[in-house]
Amino acid sequence: MKKFIPKINKKSLQWQLLSRFFAILITSLVIIQSAQFLLMRDHLYKSKMQILLSRFHDEKIKSLFYLQTMDGIKQNSSDLIQQLIDVNMSVAIIDSTGNIIDSCGKVNISNMDEHDQHELHEKKVNLITPVPKLSNDKYIELLNSKENLEKSYKVIEDETDSCQLVIWRKIGPKDAPIGLIQLSTSVKDIDSMLHNQLYIYITSSILILFIGITVGGTVIKRTLLPLHNMTNTVEEINVGQLNTRLPENNEQLEIDKLSVSFNNMLERIETSFDKEQKTQEKMRSFVSDASHELKTPLTSIHGFVEILLRGAAKNEDQLNLALNSILLESDRLTKLVNDLLLLTKLDQKVSIDLVPEDINNVIKEVLPQLEVLCDKRKVNLQLHDDIKVNINRNQIKQVIFNLVQNAVRHTDPINGLVTISTNTENIASETYSVLRISDNGTGITPEHLDKIFDRFFRSETHRARKDGGYGLGLSIVKSIIDAHEGKINVESTVGAGTTFIIYLKIFDRQ
Known part of the structure; x- marks a missing residue:
């Protein structure tokens, strides 16, 4: 890449x-x-x-620091300066009023050759280290300070704007010094x-x-190269490349986490897109099938009307046949439209009224209609007492009717057997009522089991039957059970029969 x-x-x-x-x-x-x-x-x-x-x-000058009078300081100032001064140094003696009594500076020219020394003398260069001076108030402040002056220093500019490091020491008694000695050197x-x-x-x-x-x-x-590569990869992903995944082992924890997040997002997008495609495909198939199913009765009605207009209305037998056929097709058309409207309403997830009902009573209430529907087929009931669930009575009736009608279409008219049973089961620490509707009919092939709840789905053999219906009955059943937050499963063996199993939560009496 x-x-x-x-x-x-x-x-x-x-x-x-x-x-x-x-x-x-x-x-x-x-x-x-x-x-x-x-x-x-x-x-x-x-x-x-x-x-x-x-x-x-220096031991030679220590005694000079303990002079007691200002006169003694003045008399010994020259000797004190000569003892203290050294090359590149300057010495000053300050009295108690902050005035400089005596001072001297010295510079080392011993390391210069004779030519340089002579040139300095010719130019009258000052070879004496200047004495840096403070104001009288500053000197008095130092004299009166109770701190040990020997522990600190100051860097001061002299008259030549050169910096010198300066230290001081008090002269006289410690408690009442009478002067200062200032010692400085160039820095x-x-x-x-x-x-x-x-x-x-x-x-x-x-x-x-x-x-x-x-x-x-x-x-x-x-x-940042993995991040740039990730950006490049994401920019290249389009609808046809939603299965692309970013590398998750970049040896950078944050980048790896970002890659995992992107991959999870891409997986969700891919899943949603696949579902959307399947939904659109189902919608196209639904529209096509609905159009076909609507077209059939409309074509029949249109044909019979043409026959009547061509003179069949004058023949009583032909008139009755045509009118009965138009009535039959209009009934089929009405049922189809009603089923489609019901599915549309269920798809919109409109809230339904649920009340506690004994499911056995609902089955018994619809039993006469089931027996008429089954004709010569036998209906076998295996009901457990007192199983209450929160349901919409009319919708559950329709579920039972549709499932029995489906069983009737697949069983023998004489030897057919439809069994309706109820009981309870504990699933994941919750109690469910279980409604089973079984038949001994032709069964459903394994490849069709996943499609039987699709709208307008009918097996090829079923399509050939005149009373095959429109393939909406089981779709309506699935939508009603979903609206009740229940589950529906199907088990079938070809040639042995089919069982639909419906799970609904038991009504909590608390």
Whole structure:
């Protein structure tokens, strides 16, 4: 089968999955790399801070942190700065009012060659690390803070717009410090490293996105291939291909469930379509048969009327024969029309009045008509007492009459035997009344058993009989029993006879 790969558009499932996968991938990369960038920056800044803190912990200068007066601080400020300062660092001493008493910066040019050093001197480049400054209020706030200043740092821009990492330590008593020492160093090397790392992050992210979209698009396309094939298969199904089924083993649970659902739907459609075709075929056959059956008596009536018009009306014997024939054919025509109207009414499932009746009483009530119908044939009753069912009395009478009439047509006029019996049976934990009407007639061949309830159906031998009827009697019986929510079965042996078995629910006295 030709594979169907749809074009990508913004409303397609493939595009939505791919775009959402792309969004998730971008979000994940941004979150991961932002977290990695921030963690690395914090780690490098803290490493820098530890280097600065190590200057505070030098044994030579520890005693200078415990000066008691501002004059002592001013006298020892130069010595304190010289002890603390190192290459690429700056030191500042701040008094209790937030003013900088003394400061100094230093840069390392020992790693430069003589030419670069000379060029820097010629250009009068400032080789001193600038001292970052805060406002007086900020310094006073730090001085009055009860927190340990050595556990934190700040990154501040100096006068050259370069960033420096700054830490502080209080001078004097812990409870009443009289000044601050500020130690700072440039983070230019860290920023350069972070920028390089960020460039690597961005480059690798673009590469990952490209690979992710390429691989993800291919994977999504292959994953959705069973769905596309299913769409292609369903689009190709027409009335003549309702037996087509979708594969149910795609190794994808959701697609397999969808395939099963589609197959069940196709099976129901196929079943409904077959039933519809059979119904239409039956309807065409019904119309054809009904037209034929209606045509026969009408043709006879028309023929006899022509005979009368040609002069037969002057002959009394011919007149009586023609009128009796017209009457007989009109009666047959009336019965046929009435039967068709009854079937139409039953097909419309019009509600019928059901009342509790003893089915034995109904049989006994119709027995005189049955005996007249059977003529010399024997009618044998085998009735159990008190079997009440919810029925429409007149319709059940018609069922019994039609079944006995059918038995009469198939049994010998002299030796024929029609047996009517009633009893009860338990089926699926429910109690049913069972009405059996049996005969010892010719029986029904196995190939005709499934068709006997079809309208206008008659076996070939039956069609040859003059009193064969129209083939509507058993159809009426089946429709009446269906309207009573009952069941009717038939058992027959060729040459031995036929038994019709009717099941009706017992009336619940509760």
